[in-house]
Every structure is written in structure tokens, then in C-alpha cells.
Amino acid sequence: MSFETPDFSLALPEIWLLGAICVVLIVDLFVRGSRRSVTFFLTQAVLLVTAALAITTQWGVTETTFSGHYVVDPLAAMLKATLALLVVLALAYTRPYLEARGLLQGEVYLLALFATLGMLIIASGGSLLTLYLGLEMLSLSLYALVAYHRDSRQAAEAAMKYFVLGALASGILLYGMSMVYGGAASLELAVIAEAAASEEPPLLLLFGMSFMLVGVAFKLGAAPFHAWVPDVYQGAPTPVTLFISTAPKVAAVALFLRLLVDGLGPLHETLQPMLLILAAVSLLLGNLTAIMQTNLKRMLAYSGIAHAGFIVLALAAGTEAGHAAALFYVIAYGIMAAGAFGLIIVLSSAGTEAEQIADYRGLNERHPILAGVLLLLMISMTGIPGTIGFYAKYLVLKAAVEADLIAMAVLAVIAAVIGAFYYLRVLKVAYFDRPEVPPEGSQKPTGPNEGSVGEGEGATPSRPDGAAGTVLVPGASLPIRALLVVNGAAVLVLGIFPERLIALCQSVLGAG
């Protein structure tokens, strides 16, 4: 077997990131100081350079290296830049929250960096092996991040659930990959695509595809592979929840685009009904269950499932416009989710966790600017015109209708209407409900929240006195609040001028 030296220069963003991670790790070991400023700023700088590298070295290039395991194309470049920037945004929110709880350690940033590396690898994955490698790198980092608050029973429980279910999903994915490998006799997606496009594709490919879909759906949080989402979103420290709900979602879409479009795209006809089931179940279950939630983080988790339903619907369209719509949707969702969890972070302080919806009573009177951001985010998630969420939903529905999935489009609209209820309820609470005068001593020390995560689903809020409103005191510093306002404004600005981003999503996927 002749051995070819791969072209390393093509993989520059990943190589840079890996090298930089090592540097950050060592630097963090020897830097003192509780605020971890050096690590924080170094991390952000590394990510920004990664995004820049992805654009400068990979934009406009279409090539493969590492014997076809690694693909460079505009989609990869755009995904990498987006992922890196979303991680920058997510990490920017983390510091005050973790610092106030004594959780601020360099490892948070290291794990986030490793997760980012995994996501970048997914974005460039040219073979089953690369994709799996990236996925595991991402997943393992996330498990550790969720468990980061080790003294919290909730976090530990969430991490345990996430880990076990994630391992199960990974196993199923790997099982599917082995079948695809058996059917196509290659790990390379290009070769697999050829096999799939043949007159009679091997049955193994079809079976393998079904199993692989499960793995992707798990990452995306689409029902019925969603069970981890609410518990993990609620149990994990809020910055980690924020992180999980932004970049890894984009990575999941990337995984789908690589695995099931680049690789098994020719089998879309078989895949479509499965996707439609996932979409329908996600939309209905996500929106319906969200209505019953009293915990904002949990509500956002179910709303995330519903959004995943929209993304899956776009992917089910199977057209380039559909893929572009999914990409746009997931980016839009990332921005909105970052804002929503960011708001929780900003309103939480060392003593209080602003996660009960009831805590937001009368927010408008006390913090009109933050309430305005909440308003923007909620109407954007609802999909009201003028916000980015509207265009996301609009593109998905348009793609679905063009692909003759009219019944599903109607179902999606109905689900969105149901969804409007709980988003607007949050606004109603924030704008129209009077804050209750907190009884003496209600500012109880939180520390680890008592009570188990999923048990008794919503009926027993994690706080026994959950009904009693707590006066939220923003614990975050001014820059973080400014960031939140910018984040909220982005939802609006991108909602008014979405053309550039839409055009970008379409161009990297060869649509319009």
C-alpha cells in the first residue's frame, strides 16, 4: 500500500485549534487568579482566529484531503465560522454566572474548545470515521460540561442521563455506520453516495441509514429521541445549557448534511417519511409539553424540541432550498436561544436562579430594557414578522410547500400557533403580572437545588416555594447586559435585513 502524505494546509483551522488548545491548557495550568481572565480572553481570541482561518483558507475551496476523510467546501467554511462565532457568543455569557457560584475554572473553556474542535471536524467530515470522531469529541466534552457542577444533584443526574442516552445513541449510530460500511464497502461518503445512487442500493444501506438517523436526531433533540433534552437543559448550569443549545445544534445539522445528504442523499425518498414522522412528533410534543412548564429553562428545552421539528421538516423537504432553510433556521435558533438563556444568566445572581416563569412577574417595571429583550426573543421564537424567527419559519414552510409537503406545513403552522401560547404567556407574566412582595427570607441561599430533575415533571418545581416570586437582581456586569441587548437587537436587525444571511445559507448549499 502506497502512502500519500496528506495536505495538512487544508485542515489549517482544526490544526490551529488543536495546537491552540494545548497552549491554552498549559497556560491555564500556570496562571493564577480566580477570574481566569487570561484563559477567557485567550480562548475567545483562539476562536476568533479559528473563524478567520476558516474563512480565509477554506472559503471558495472545494477539495478533499486525508484520503477523502476530510472535505473542504464553502459549506464547511461557513459552518466553521458560524460555529466558532456562536461559541464565542456562548462563552461570553459564562463568566459572571460561574464566578458567582465558584465554578469558574479553566476546564470550562478547555472543554468548550474541545467540543468546538469536534464540531469543526464534523463540518469537514468526509467519511463515517471522521464524522464519528468529531461527534464523540463533541459529545464527551458536553457530558463533562453538563456534569461540571458536580455538587449539584440535578447536574449530576442530568449528566448521567445525557451520558447513558448519548452512549446509546452513539451506539446505534455506530451500528448504522457499520451496516453502511458493509453495504457500500467504503467509509468515504463520496463512495457511499455512488453505491446509494445505484439502481438497486444494498438493503444494508437502507437499514444503516435508519440507524444513523437516530444518532443525528438525538443530537438535534428531535422527538422521540428528545428525552434527554428537558432534563439536561434544566439540570445543567445555565451557561452550559446555553452552550448546548447553540453551536451543537448547528453541528447536528452539519452532521445530517454530511451523513445523510452528502453520503446517502440518493436515498432521500426512503428517508423522507421517517423525517416527517420525527418532525410531526417533535412539533406536537415539543409545543404541547412546553405549555405545561413552570420552569423557563425546561420550557425553552421543549421549545427547542419544537424548533428541532421545524428543522427536521426543512430537511425532509430534501431540496437545496430545504437544506438552506434548515441551516438558516438552526443559526437563527442559536442566536435566539443564546439570548434567552443569556437573559436567565443576566437575571440570576449568586443567591437566585431566575428560572421559574413566575420569577419574571413585573419584569417590565423593574428592568424595562431586559423585558424588551425578552419581548424580542419571545416574539422571534413565536415567529412574528420583523424578527429573525419569522424568516426562519417562513423559509422552512416555503421549502416544505415547494416539496409538496403541504399537510406537514399546515401541521407545522398549527404547532407554531400552539407554541405562541407559551411564548406569549412569558410576556404576559413579564409585562402584565404584578410582582408579589417577597416574603421575608425568600432570598434563600440556593446552592445546589434540591429535588430531582425529571421526577414529577413540572408538578413539583425544583423550588418548594416556587410560587412565591423572587425579586430578580441582575447579577451580571454591564458588558454582559450590553451583550444581551446586542443579542436581542440582532434578532430584530436580522429579522429586518435577513437577505444576506439567507443568501449565504443558500449559496453554500447550492440553492438559489
Add this chain to the structure above:
Amino acid sequence: MLENYLPVLMFIIVGLVFGALPLIAGFVLGPRRPHPEKQAPYECGFEAFEDSRMKFDVRYYLVALLFILFDLEIAFLFPWAVVLEDIGLFGIAAMGLFVGLLVIGLLYEWQKGALEWE
């Protein structure tokens, strides 16, 4: 095509038989005179001085994990050493990178105090 798997089947059957036969034979042939002393867990000849379901120090796992890491490194190094002549400079560089990453990991452990028992 299925006949290709015949050797596998044979293997499975033979494996099962070889594993099960001595146990069954001992069970069938051996004399049985139960006695409390005999049924106690074997502790290298000592009296059993505590329950077998005891707590382990978490550090034990840490050390075990680290051991496995470096154990696997050896497992990689041996085949690499065998074909070193064929893969040339690139091989050396690749292993250098691998070992380098492990060194950074070791450094991290060391600095974090994972190598100190107390």
C-alpha cells in the same frame, strides 16, 4: 454465502463446549459436603475480615484510568515500531504528535495533583 460462516459457528460451539464441559463435569462428578467454612469467600487463607461490598477510594479509579491511557500508548507503540521502516519520517512525526499530546496530558495531571495519592 452462509456456508462461509460455518467455521464461525464451529468456533462458537467448540467454545461453549470447552467452557461448559468442565463445570458440568465437576458438578456431576464431584463429591458435595457443604460446610460454612467451605462456603466462605476465598481470602488467600485469611479469615474474611470485612464485607466484600466495600467502598473504594475514588483515587483508585483515577490511577486506573491513567494507567490504561499509558498502557494503550504502549499498545500503539509496538506495532508502530515494527513497521517504522516502511512509514518513514511521516510515521515518526505522527507518533511524535501522539506522544506529545500525551505529554501535555501528563503535564496537566501532574499540575492538577492527580498523581499524588494524598
Add this chain to the structure above:
Amino acid sequence: MDPVLVEWVLYAIVLLPLIAALIAGIGGPWIGRVGAHRVTIGGVGLATVLSFWVLYAQVWGGAAPLDITVYTWATVGNLSFEIGFLVDRLTAVMMATVTFVALMVHIYTIGYMHDDPGYQRFFSYIALFTFAMLMLVMANNLLQLFFAWEAVGLVSYLLIGFWYTRESAIFANLKAFLVNRVGDLGLLLGIAVLASAFGTLHYGELFAAVAEAPDQTLNLFGAAEWSLITVACVLIFIGCMGKSAQVPLHVWLPDSMEGPTPISALIHAATMVTAGIFLVARLSPLFELSTVALTVVLVVGALTAFFMGLIGLVQNDIKRVVAYSTLSQLGYMVAALGVSAYAAGVYHLFTHAFFKALLFLAAGSVIIALHHEQDMRKMGGLAKYLPITYITMLIGTLALIGFPGFSGFFSKEAVIAAVGYSAGGWATFAYWLLVLGVFVTALYSFRLLFMVFHGEERMDAHAREHLHESPRVVTIPLLLLAVPSVLIGLLTFGPMVIGDFFKVDGSIQVLATEHGLAYLAAGYTGVLGFIGHAFATPVPYLAFAGFLTAWLLYIKRPEWRPRVVAPLAPLQRLLEHKYGFDWLYVQGAAGGGRALARGLTLVGERWIIDGALVNGSARLIGRAAAGVRQLQTGYLYHYAFIMVIGVLLLITLFVVRTVLA
């Protein structure tokens, strides 16, 4: 003419009353009563001066018609929604009339509303009305016209219900609003037909487009092809019928007399109700293309002119008599439009604005003198107490009945002659209605005059003691309005009606060369000749007969009245019930609508929508949500189980599909 200057003048004319209205309306409590009337009179007065300047520029200054688009509000497809001004002679005449009468009414109001607590509010409203009316006549496109049309309707609504504690005022303004809604719907549909067929709302572009393709048709019901222009014109005319109170949409105007008298003069006599006449004249290039639409216009106008005048004979409320007289005169104007005599119609509008405003304000002066008593049966012999009011009212009456030489004579004579010279059965029918209408007009006018100012004094002693002439703010507008009521016909009749006044700059377009006004012009030899010519027709004699009848029955031989009325009792009852229109609308349309609404409320709203759809779906979703949340047990093995079930589901689906395929 410097066009930039003209533009700024136009802005000023429109905006001054608006700003004044806002100041008086919002700042009323701070600027006080005097401040309110000063600022509005100042604003409207300046607008009046500028309007006359525009009129001067247009007529004598030789300025070209100005058509400017100020602002593009929105563009939908090819259709632009714009705000702009079109100023030609027609507009200039309307602007001058509107601002002049409005100014008189503003001044008069100081006296009339002197003790009213809503003083500032009233001034704010009438200034706002002036703004809206100016926007209406100055619009260069149908959309802006429609908005202004609605705006004047709104102010009219507010002013009819100005005394909002009166039950009858609330009923009247609701009625006006609802009846106008019927007309406005027609107008809106007409505009929509034009917009969809020609893709523009701008007058000039629209006329050009219509002229190119006048024979378009459209299918309304089944396969029948309707002429598009006819449909559009009739629909627009329905809007005019609502606003200009033509049969059968006239019922709101008499009731609108519930509002204060100044606005009866301004809105419900001189300006707003003439918007329909203005609109038809403005759209003359369209109406010219549809004989059917013109015939509808003619017949509706003639019917209104005669039958509404008849009702005026049996009214005892001084304002209502004048109101029915207004209806009748509006009918004359509309009838003139129906025979393509737009110039005559607009001219009658022009003269009528002055003498009808005069009559209303004079009636208002009587009402003030009698402390808001409006029943003519409690008046009489007032001539010696209110000499100025009496003289001016007499002038107004003479103008109204068409006494030779007075302004009303020329305009009405032109209308009747134009209809008379027109060919066709409908024109003949209309002609006789209009001619008989002259007799009726004279009869009710002098009946009013005699009942109020002559004969025995029927008011109670208390009222008699306080009788005195109205203050100067009331009498000066009367005198100022009396001047044009007498003279304006002598001065302007020749150029405006006989000449090419409106045709020179294309304000009004008449296609046919063989129309009534052309005949009139052919035989025209000057004002005196025209007066002499009139005596060759029955018109002056009928007017005199009307006067004579009134004199006989109310002054000379009052005892004959029962004997004359007795045989006409059924007719009297019919007139007192106003031909049953009110009954039909209130019981039939309003009652039926309410019954239907009650039914829909019960069945549709409460059962189907609230019960089944709204609460039902909410309940369903609530239950479903409560159900699905049970899935999230919190147990890891349940979660894993759900996942495995999911895998099985997908695989099963896949197998089933593959097997079936």
C-alpha cells in the same frame, strides 16, 4: 407663476387649519376659549386668503393646472399609493368656497356657542373639518380622496353628536355614520374596480388609461358582461349618494340637524354634502363614457329634488325645513350632472353654498334669540325684533327660490334649462320634476319666512321679553354671506357656466357636443337677456305661485288652511312619515341586522366559535399537553425505552415500505 411658491402655498392652506385644530383640540384647556377661537380663525383665515390667491392665480393669473405628488405612501405591485395635490379651476373654486364659508362659520360660532362648555372642542372640530375638506377637493388621486372623504365623514359624525348627552343626537350621528357607510362601501368598490382595471388611482393617469380602453367589460354575476366604466361610475355614485344625501340614502341629513347650527351650515349645507357633486364633476371624463351611469345620476337627482322638497312643506322645526331644502337643492345639482351640465351643477353648488349657509346661520340667529327654540309654531312676528336677521334671511330665501337677478336664479335656471334642453324620456321626466320643484321650493321657503317673521307672536311671554338682535359676531357673517348671495350670479354666471371656465384647463370634460349647456350657450346674450329669456319658461311663474300660495295660507287667509289640507290628508301623512324610509331602515335594515347578529352571537359566537373552536381547542390542547408530559417521567430507563421504541418505529416503517414496494 413660481411653482415652488405655489407648492408651499398649498401646504400652508392644508396644514394651517390642521395645526390650528390640533392646538385647539389638544391645548384647549391651556389656551382657553379666546385662544381657541383666535388660533382656529387665524389658521382658517390665512388659508382663506391663500385660497383666494390660488383662485386668482388660476383664473386671472393664467397659472397652469398644478399636479404634484408630495409623498409616496406605499407601492404594491404596480399600484402606488400617493399623497398629492391637483389644483385646477374646479379645485380653486371649491377651495375658495370651502374656506370662505368655513371662515364665516368660525366667526359666527363665537356668538352661537358662546355659553357652551365644549367651546374649544367645537373649534377644533370645525378647523379639522376644514382641513379634511380641503384635502378632499385638492386630492390628485382617488385614494387620498377616499381618506379625506372618510375624514369629513368622521368630523361630521363627531359634530352631529356634539351634544353627546342627548339621546337624539347620538341616534342621529349613528344613523349618519351607518348610512354613509353604505355609500362609502360603494365608493370603495368603485375605486377598487378602477384600480384593478387600470392599475392607477391618479386622476390624470386614470383618465388617460380609461380614454384608451373605454369599452372594457367585467363579469359580476354569471356570464353577463357589464361595462366596466358603468359599474365603476354607478358604484362611485352610490358613494356620492351617501355623502350628498340623495334618495334613498338621504335619511341621515335631516337628523343631522341635531348638531349645532354652525355645523349644519358648514358641513350639512355648504360643503361636505356637496362633496358628491364635486366628485362626479371631478370624474367627468369617466361619467361621460357611461350613458347608463349618467341616467342613474339624473333620475336620482330629480327624484330627490322634488320629493325631498315636498317633505319640507310639513316640517315645523326651522332647521329641518332648511335641511329638506338642502336635500332638494342637492337634487338639482345632481340632476344637472346627469345631463353632462357639470358646470351648471358645480355652479349651483357654488351659489348654494353661500345662500344656504346664510339661511342656516340666519335660522341659527333666530334660534339664539329664542334661547334654542326651534319649533316654528312657537315663533312669528320676529321681523321687528330681529331686523338684520330678517333682511338677510329674506335675501337668502329670494336666492333660494330663484328670484330673478339673485345668485340662485342663475344657477337654478341653468340647471333646469340644461335638463330641459337635453333629449330623451328620462330628461323630460326629470325636467318636469325640477320645474314642479320650483313651486315647492317657493312654498316651503315662504312658509318658513311667514311663520317665523310675520303673523301673530306665538312665543311665550318670557321669551318675548328677552328678544333682541343677535350680537355682531353673528350678524356680520350674515351680512358678509348676503352679499355674494345677491351678487355673485350677476358677476360670474356668464364666464363660469356659459363660458369655457372649467373646460379650458380640462377640469371638466364633456364629450357630447349636443348637450343642454351648449344650447343654452348658443342662445346666450348676456345676463339681462338670460333673465328676460327665463320669463319665457314656466319657472318664474311657478316660483311666484309658490310665494302667493304661502302668502294666502299663512298671512292673508290662515283660516283656509284646514280646508286645503283636509283633502290632502293622506299625502300629508305620507310626507310626515317621510315616505317610510326611516321606518324601513330602522325596522328592516337595522332591526333585521340586529336580529341576525343576535342569532349569530348565540349560535355562531357562543356555541361554535367560543364553545367549540376557542375553548374547545384550548381544552383539547390542555388535555393533550397533560397527556404527553406523562412521557417525561424522569426515569432513565423510560427514556431509553422511548428511544428504542423510536428506533423500532422507524425500522418498522422502513420495512413495511420496502416490503410493500
